[in-house]
Amino acid sequence: MAEITxxxxxxxxxxxxxxxxxxxxxxxxxxxxxxxxxPIIEKFAExxxxxxxxxxxxxxxxxxxAEEYGIMSIPSIxxxxxxxxxxxxxxxxxxxxxxDLLK
Numbered sequence: 495m496a497e498i499t500x501x502x503x504x505x506x507x508x509x510x511x512x513x514x515x516x517x518x519x520x521x522x523x524x525x526x527x528x529x530x531x532x533p534i535i536e537k538f539a540e541x542x543x544x545x546x547x548x549x550x551x552x553x554x555x556x557x558x559x560a561e562e563y564g565i566m567s568i569p570s571i572x573x574x575x576x577x578x579x580x581x582x583x584x585x586x587x588x589x590x591x592x593x594d595l596l597k
Contacts, residue, residue: 496536496539496540496548497519497535497536497539497548497549497550498547498548498549498550499549499550499552500518500549500550500551500556500559501551501555501556501559502556502558502559505551505559508547508549509547509549509574509577510574510577511577512547512574512577514544514545514546514547515546515547515573515574515575515596516546516547516548516549516573516574516575517535517538517539517546517547517548517549517571517572517573517592517595517596518549518550518551518571518572518573518574519531519535519548519549519550519551519569519570519571520550520551520553520559520560520563520565520568520569520570520571520572521550521551521552521553521568521569522552522553522554522568523552523554524554525568525569527568527569527585527586528568528569530586531569531571531586531587534586534587534588534589534592535548535550537589538589538592541589546596553565553568563579567584567585568584569584569585569586569587570582570583570584571583571584571587571592571595573595573596581595583595
């Protein structure tokens, strides 16, 4: 399964109430670094299916979520565990960096 599209309608169920850690990528179609991050996130989602949930929030479509989570720059990756945002990074990240964030 590839990454899921997160919206204000499914964010609580998919992220905040998830039994497993969730990697959330805040991005936009016009963002060059976000486009670079896209294949990394997609491969990560496939590789760790069942271990982590991977979701994407388009900040243009979901301005409320972007504002609620203080997104000022994209791509912005947030890690959620047990409904809490436990770690965040901004900018293009490697697979290894994503794994480090989940430790």
